[in-house]
Amino acid sequence: MKNFNHLFEKHELIINCKQRNTELCHWRPTGNIKATAGDNVCVSLVCARCDARTNVFLEHKQYKNHEKILLKEIENV
Numbered sequence: 139m140k141n142f143n144h145l146f147e148k149h150e151l152i153i154n155c156k157q158r159n160t161e162l163c164h165w166r167p168t169g170n171i172k173a174t175a176g177d178n179v180c181v182s183l184v185c186a187r188c189d190a191r192t193n194v195f196l197e198h199k200q201y202k203n204h205e206k207i208l209l210k211e212i213e214n215v
């Protein structure tokens with residue numbers, strides 16, 4: 139299973155998973171990606187294990203670096 143945590147490195151993603159308390163949530167993109175004000179991109183994520191959901195905001199440049207891998211993953215969902 140691919141783990142996207144490293145793409146984001148945001149502290150809000152560092153939460154313990156409800157499924158496995160000793161591990162962090164295992165975030166994957168949901169397919170919901172929106173441009174927002176201020177040149178940011180909002181990417182919706184879901185934990186593959188416990189179904190927790192969150193959004194992260196990436197700078198447009200940062201998003202572009204990851205766009206291919208994100209879109210590829212979304213196609214496979």
Ligand SMILES: [Zn+2]
Nearest residue numbers: 155163185188
């Ligand atoms: Zn989780």
